[in-house]
Amino acid sequence: MASIWEWANPRKFMAWTDKALPVIAVAAAVLFVAGLVWGFFFVPDDYRQGATVKIFYIHVPSAMIAINAWLMMLVASLIWLVRRHHVSVLAAKAAAPIGLVMTLIALASGAIWGKPMWGTYWEWDPRLTSFLILFLFYAGYLALWEAIEDPDTAADLTSVLCLVGSVFAVLSRYAVNFWNQGLHQGASLSLDKQENVADVFWYPALVSLAGFVLLFIALVLLRTRTEVRARRLHAIEMRERVQG
Numbered sequence: 001m002a003s004i005w006e007w008a009n010p011r012k013f014m015a016w017t018d019k020a021l022p023v024i025a026v027a028a029a030v031l032f033v034a035g036l037v038w039g040f041f042f043v044p045d046d047y048r049q050g051a052t053v054k055i056f057y058i059h060v061p062s063a064m065i066a067i068n069a070w071l072m073m074l075v076a077s078l079i080w081l082v083r084r085h086h087v088s089v090l091a092a093k094a095a096a097p098i099g100l101v102m103t104l105i106a107l108a109s110g111a112i113w114g115k116p117m118w119g120t121y122w123e124w125d126p127r128l129t130s131f132l133i134l135f136l137f138y139a140g141y142l143a144l145w146e147a148i149e150d151p152d153t154a155a156d157l158t159s160v161l162c163l164v165g166s167v168f169a170v171l172s173r174y175a176v177n178f179w180n181q182g183l184h185q186g187a188s189l190s191l192d193k194q195e196n197v198a199d200v201f202w203y204p205a206l207v208s209l210a211g212f213v214l215l216f217i218a219l220v221l222l223r224t225r226t227e228v229r230a231r232r233l234h235a236i237e238m239r240e241r242v243q244g
Helices: 002-007 010-040 053-082 086-118 128-146 151-178 200-244
Strands: none
Touching: 002 086, 010 053, 010 086, 010 200, 053 086, 053 128, 053 151, 053 200, 086 151, 086 200, 128 151
16 A cells, blocks of 8 residues: 555656656547547447437447546545545546536537437436536536635545535436436446447447546546646745745
């Protein structure tokens, strides 16, 4: 465990991410483009949904990232509350705008997909409703960071907010299991062969999902590096203000 915290030291974090980030970014770009090109141009239309099924390759990965980004923020926030580790809370702060955008993409692509399938862009379905609330929690989390000047106080309050919002992240993932009502289907990517999509859709979906995951990791690392630099600059400014 000591070695884990050692690598999360701000100086070591900046050193190893300086080498790892370009590799992750290139892999993310390759898989992201390959998955979408494969899914949109080389996968046949579905016999019931037609070409609209191809929104799947954007909607499902973005929705999964939106949910798991908040759970990643939860873990990072708990580390901050327990150990007061600055890189962890800065990583949570860095992930929030990415999660917000992914949630927005999932909502928009779901609405576009829902119109031909359900006959409406929006339905107060349990999963859709919990996803909308998750979007509002992302927005509130970012607004709270901007509203509080002291970084440590902002970190404490946003971490508590992250704990509360995690309820809706879980509901977004398992709403279909909790409530049998609603239009939204169950999991499309599953280890259960009876529930899972056909292989012709499954393999490009995995490539697309891998691209989204690596893109998320690359953006979080990049933004965390920016937050570390901003924290250092803030510390220097405060020191000069006290000395001046």
